[in-house]
Structure formats: structure tokens, C-alpha cells
Amino acid sequence: MLVVMHKNARPEEIDRVCNRIKEMGLTAHPIPGAQRVAIGITGNKEMIDTNRLAGMSGVLDIIHVTQPFKLTNREMKAENTIVTIGKADFGAGGTTVIAGPCAVENEEQYMSVALSVKKSGAAMLRGGAYKPRTSPYAFQGLGEKGLQIMARAREQTGLAIVSEAVDTDTFDIVEEYVDMIQIGARNMQNYSLLRRAGRSPKPVLLKRGISSTIKEFLLAAEYIMSEGNYRIVLCERGIRTFSDYTRFTLDISSIPELKKLTHLPVISDPSHASGRRDMVIPLSRASIAAGADGLIVEVHTDPEQALSDGAQSLTVPMFDIMMQEIGIITQTIKEYNGKMHEGGNA
């Protein structure tokens, strides 16, 4: 349920509606928009008695949100949510690129990749300090030491950092160091972790589970939002299919579908989707062309020696080429959208 307020509703009117919602035993989520404020309502088991809200001053309309995802729904908020992290912003119309190695291996390696990707135009740094690995015997990441290395790379480059939190035990420590917390594909339905992320003051990068539907993906984001954290960036990273030439199959259609269903920014991870270096550039181009707000790409100075996912990491020169190509596509789309807008055909 969504209460849409008048364009010139006063703050006290908004407060009064929120209080009434609380009195009814429900949760109010005020969502400020460019034109007007809307108030999302969650927590209802049955139909809400809208009569108690409809006549209140400042209320323009009450909309029933039919889909099971509520706060993430575009019906709740028509404008794009823009998630700003340092100099990077997602959802503002440009292409924002997060780059770095799969795992932080050592300081020298990480710094060298960080400086290179910055030079090519990356807006944020990625890196795994806690790695969720299929085998208990595989390299599990450097832990806090890895986060410290990333923090030093932030100091040197001025770029914000994102790293994965794999469980509630280590969440606090990841939260302390990073500018954005990643929830990985394997944890997309780890509901206690999602709730913890929902209580964090830091934005969340939520990856799609390898076999989850778009609805399940948005419901996972809903878990985070229902706890009060509205700064979420969704990431399509390929789903499991029978095709065995690539590690996963990039679900390119999920990008326009998500952009239609939700106001949250959507980025694409061509590295995990393909698992193959030679496909990262074409999939990156396709993602941006399909409307993605950004990319997260694995880059390594020496992919052959990487401790994890070397086969899907771009070399630094390849990343540089990718960034140039992406720049051209982003520009073309902007110009095209501008023209369509002028012509009134949008």
C-alpha cells in the first residue's frame, strides 16, 4: 500500500500520516520524490482499512501495490533512486564502473591494480577479503588484513571501496572498512544477513542468486529495505543454465526488466557471468546498451597468477580498451535519449 501525498503537503501533514500508520500497527516508510512524498506501508497481514488514511489532510491518493515486492517497486517511487558513494553515483544516468581483482592477495598486487583501474576511469574499487568458496580447502581470503589493504588503496586513489560480507559474524568488521557492502549470489537468500545489511548505514550491492527469479531477487532487496536501508544497487551476474561454454549465462533481459519493475539502480557483472576474459568486453558493451547503470569488472595485473578467478579477469590494457568503448556507448545512448526527448517520441 502506498499513500501519495499532495505536491505541497506540509512536513507536519506527512508526520501525521506516518503516526496514524504506526497507530494502526503498521510500518511507515516515507519516500521523498522529486515532485512529492509518498509513504509506503508494510507489515499488514490483511487488507488495510484505507478509510482511516484517505480523508487525512495532505493525502492525494492511496495506491494498492499488487506485486509482493513493495518498497523496491517502481509503483512506490517513480524516479530512479540514485546511490551516491564518494565520487561514484549509480542510477544518475551515466555508467559507473567498479573494478579490481577478485580477491585481495597482497598489498603490492592490490595497489598496482587500483592505480591502473583509476587511470582508466574506474569510479570504485572491488576486492574480496572474505571469500565464499565452494570448497572449505580453497583460499578463503585475507580477512581483515585484506580490508586494511583496500582502505590504504582508497587513501592512495581517492576511490571508494566495495567488499563482500559473507556472514553476520564478520559483517561488523567489513562494514567498518568499506564504503559499500556486497552481498554475494550465494547469500542472496541468507535472510539474517540481508536483515543485518538492512540495518547498516552503508549502501549495499546485492547480487542475484544463480538460480533466482527476478521476483525473488527483488524480494531479497525488499528484506534489506524493510529494515530501513534504502541504498541498494542490484547486480545481475549470470544465472545457471545448461549452456556450458560460459560459467553462467548473463540474463541480459533482466536489466530492462529490473529497470522497469524497480527504482533501484542495476549494474552487470560480465566477469562472473561468463567466467571468460574474452567475453567480458562484449558483455560489458551489451549490458550498457541494455540500460545498465554500471558494471563490476574483475581486473588483475597478472591474471595467470591470480589466486581465484584468474580466467575471467581482464588485463589492465584490456580494461583500458573496455572503458573507452563503454564511454562511447554511454555517450551515444545519452545523445539518442536526448534527441528522442526533444522529438517527443520518448
Added chain:
Amino acid sequence: MIITMSVNAERKDIQNVKSKIEQLGYATKLFQGEKKTVIHVIGVTEREKLIKAVESMPGVENLVPILRPFKMASREFHPENTVISVNGKKIGNEDIIVIAGPCAVESEENYLEISDLVKSAGAKFLRGGAFKPRSSPYSFQGLGEKGLEIMARARERTGLSIVTEVVSEVDVPLVYKYADVFQIGARNMQNFQLLKTVGRFDKPVMLKRGMSATIEEWLMSAEYILAEGNPNVLLCERGIRTYERYTRNTLDISAVPVVDDLSHLPVIVDPSHASGDSKYVRSLAKAAIAAGADGLMIEVHTDPSRALSDGKQSLQPDAFMTLMDELRRVAQAIGRRL
């Protein structure tokens, strides 16, 4: 890696080999046979280095590397079937076990009624969700500890053992107090912290297959539990996600013989979640037993249309009773008991 010591290896030879392996950073486990001692080396990452260091040491007879990525879960590591004992009931021998009950514990009255019925039909274990992992944050999330208390009362009354899901590592100590067997659900099959946590407790774990997990990934998840020291892992095939839409999931019946070949761990089947439709539960349950499963987990509800979750796939008590009779005959035909 499995290292077999020769018949006349002395105690100090065994100790030396053990120390050498530990120096290389691996854990060991000793198995004292009638004549020979076998040393299991866990978590080998540099096989060649280990072989070189150990092969010519006094007392070493031979070294068998386990080539599969799952070690302790593999048949090579443990050729005989693992038989798990829960309150005197065995899982993994010729007996076939049935775990039955509602999807979620809803109320005491309703739960006790179902428990009595499934007991009279011959089930040995009760299922029931107290902590429910639901796709939507607004769906019924289970009764929590109150649900566990109700299950414990049903155990007292019926003598059946209880299997219930734990969805977060922070809840493990609480669920441990009540459950006889922990369930790790499909969505948490790769929640590694949860796997490690239940691996440190001394109650058996039923590990459901993730809905898009390969058999290898499933066994690797079992390995996480085994590597922490809990040897009692029971696997549960519950259908995988495919493009087919007439059933909720697609039961991967071949997983049963494949797991039996690759691993010593017992494997059971959940035909309720696999099909998502009570109409098909009967056929899938019979097929699972015929394929060699060690048991079944079946959802039963006295009033499926009013169930708070998964009503559509729950059997009514009389249908469950009939099914149990049929299953007994299938079990008999393949030389097993139910």
C-alpha cells in the same frame, strides 16, 4: 590423501608420519585397524609435495590420493556406508526412515494431532518448521522458539525424533536445545558460516540440496560440516530448478544412485518440495525408494487448504497412511524394511 601404514610399522613410525604431515600444515585422523593403521590427511592443497615428503618414510606402505574435491564425504575416504544413529533409530542401513509433518508448526493442537497421525502411519521422525526462510519479508516467518517447544512436546508424547530447520548461525545453540536433527535448507546450502557452525555441534545434520546446486557442490557443502568434526551428515534431494513449470521443482532421481556411488553418506528424498503438488508425491516417493534412497521427508497436514505455508504440496493423513503401506511393499521388493 589416505596413507596406509604397513603391518609391522611401529608406533614411532606412525607418530613420525603424523608429525611430518602436521608440519606441512594439514590435519590428520588416525584409524586403527586390526592389523594396519590408516592415516587420513585432510585438506591437501599441494599433493606432490606431500607425497614426496612422506612416501619414503619408514613404515609407510602406500599413499592413495583422493582426487575428488570432496574428501571426507567421498566413498574412497570411507568405503562403508555411514549409519547415523538418532535416539536408537538408524539412518543409512537397510531400514528406510520416513520424516513427516507439516511444513510449519502453526499451533500446538494442530501439531500434536498431525504427530499422532503420522506416528500411527509408521513415521519415525517428525518434521516442522519453527524458523521459516521465506522469499518475502512479509510472509509468515514461523513461531520461533515457541514452535520448537511445541515440537518438543510432540516428541515427548509420540517418542518420535524431531528434524527442524535452522536458518541462521546465531540460532544454532537454541535449535540444538530442542532438535534431534538439524535441517539446513536448500537456500542455505552454501551459507558456509551456518555449515561450519552446525559442524561444531554433536547432533546430526540433514543437508538439503540447493535448488541449482550440482552434486559436487552439494557434497562440498557436506564437506564443510564434516571438516569441522561432525561426521553425521544426511543428504536430502529436494528437486532442482529447471525450465519445467508443471512441478515446483524437478526431482533429480538420478542424484540418489550418483550420491550413493560418490559418497558414504545416507541420502533421502523430499517428494513434497520436489513436486510442489500433493498429487505427485505418491509416485515420486515410491520412485525414490526404488532408486535406493535411505528415507523420505514428506509434508502432511490435517487441513492443507488452511496451512500457513506450502499447503498445496501437503498430503492429508489418510493419503499418507495409504502411501506408507505402498512404500512398505516397494521397500520389501528391494530387500529393505520400512
